[in-house]
Amino acid sequence: MERFNAASAEDAERALLTCLHSPGWAVRVATHRPYPDLDSLLAAADEAAYDLPRAERLAALSAEALPGLPENAYSAAHTALNAANAAYESRFGHPFVIYVDDLKPDEVLDHVLEGIRSRLANDPEEERLVSGEELRRLARGRLTALLSDGNR
Template sequence: MAASEERTLPSPSPYPIAPPALAIPKQAQTDATGTMHAGLDHFNTAPADDARAFLLDCCASERWARRLVEHRPYPDLDALLAAADEASYDLTPAELHEALAAEQDEYPAPGDTPQSALTALRAAHAAYEAKFGHAFLLSLDAFHDDEHLDQVLASLRTRLAHDPDEERTVAAEQLRRLARERITDALYVLTYA
């Protein structure tokens, strides 16, 4: 690719919060193993407003995104993820509410999912949102695709029993995990696109 060509960072989530608008020159970095980190280099060298918009698609907290942008460049993905974790832990209740309010609680179900399971899933999501005032979040990265529906339903049942303060803590942890996954996925796409 010519140095003058530009690449756009993709949305890291199938449910984008804000459209990414990051167009920057492609430059490749490699680590000791020779792995390409073009995606991280794109993020590190992007205009601040574009990098902030990209991060808001991972977690819709303005202060979280601004903080990560201000601490660029990151030497590697681990450093960026550590900074994202630290910024997540520092969210105030209002900032957490801002980020949770932008989330969607749609989880894809396999095509052969019985209608009764889909009905139960929709009802549980509605009950969760009515009780807690925001979308249900669950990181499914540690589970196989065929386990997702069961994990979502089981977690919804368990978390509906939480009081609001307890659930705020759990939701904040799930948001932190999802932000890490979204950043990693988006940078991976950029690296190998």
């Protein structure tokens, strides 16, 4: 936390952009330093993510990719995932995002496929809220990992 708080604004923003590809979010989170602890930083990051303007949220969503499949995933799984993601992108105009960092590697594929299939039934406004929440969770997980690794 000390290194992150002491970093230059440019370095902090660059590090934050690895957590969420949103320049406005990165500037806002970096500007409010210093943070007394990780919980305070995560709360500020959450608030900034909730406040993302629509265009910036869509740009951040578009910068995301599907979670990687385990190395031993069979080719039919890749085909099913690619087809489901294509249907999702066609319906909602951005890639599917879902937080999977808390899952065991062998649970990721089923969780992602189930998530895409169930969320395809959402109306656009409901999916806007769900995808925004997943984007926030991704940023939060990456930020926690970034600071835990001692990179900042």
